[in-house]
Amino acid sequence: xxxAARRWxxxxxxxxxxxxxxxxxxxxxxxxxxxxAWIFVYHGARTLFGSFGGPGIHRASLFYGxxxxxxxxxxxxxxxxxxxxxxxxxxxxxVFGRLAGAGLAGDMVVAMATVTFGNGIVxxxxxxxxxxxxxxxxxASVVALLGTGRWSLDTVVGAxxxxxxxxxxxxPAEVRYEDRPAHIPAS
Numbered sequence: 001x002x003x004a005a006r007r008w009x010x011x012x013x014x015x016x017x018x019x020x021x022x023x024x025x026x027x028x029x030x031x032x033x034x035x036x037a038w039i040f041v042y043h044g045a046r047t048l049f050g051s052f053g054g055p056g057i058h059r060a061s062l063f064y065g066x067x068x069x070x071x072x073x074x075x076x077x078x079x080x081x082x083x084x085x086x087x088x089x090x091x092x093x094x095v096f097g098r099l100a101g102a103g104l105a106g107d108m109v110v111a112m113a114t115v116t117f118g119n120g121i122v123x124x125x126x127x128x129x130x131x132x133x134x135x136x137x138x139x140a141s142v143v144a145l146l147g148t149g150r151w152s153l154d155t156v157v158g159a160x161x162x163x164x165x166x167x168x169x170x171x172p173a174e175v176r177y178e179d180r181p182a183h184i185p186a187s
Contacts, residue, residue, distance in 0.1 A: 022150070029149035032139055037092025039136065040104055044085025047077060057081070067126055068114040083107045091143055094152020101144030108137035 046054025055063070057077055064080070065073030083103045090100035116123075116130035123129040148154050 025146075026149035026151050029143065029146060030151050032142060033091050033094060033097070033148060033152070036101075036104060036136070036139055036143065037088045040084045040088025041092065044081045044083070044088060047081035048085055068111075070114060080107060080110070091140070091148070094148035094154050095157070097148030097152060097154055098144050101140045101142075104140035105137045105144055108133045108140065112137070 042052060045051040047060045048057060050056030054060070057074065060081065061073040061077040064070045064077045068076070070076040084107060087100040087103045087107070090096050091104065112130045112133045115127035116133055119125040119127060119129050121129050121131050121134075
């Protein structure tokens, strides 16, 4: 047995022995969120605004109407492009991450159901295969189920909201007799 082959069991034991550390979970979610944001904002901006050499709403709605058979095509084009562009941005910065992740996963399920599933998992047909839709739906589902992690805008806003709420509301045991109202009005 070579030296490299002897290292595999040791490496496996080290990896299998790791526990779910909070920082590594947050880093994994951040990587997933940035990847999702990159792909979906790019694709949504192409659809909505014609950015990055994209078709824009009019030409994209022709695809939605003819290949995807979604009618009214313009409505579904704007809806799909908005979910992708703004949902991707929301996942990227980590605001309304669970809702945006669920929206992106749903967008990919619709793409599979209307365009790519009939082509098979890998295809050269218009719309291609559904492999990328499946991968993106799975990744967006991870964000929808686990949330955005501690390195997100949701966490910052939530921490500030909790801090301001905790500053206003005291536990009943902390209220001194002198702090109580002298007269309680009848209701």
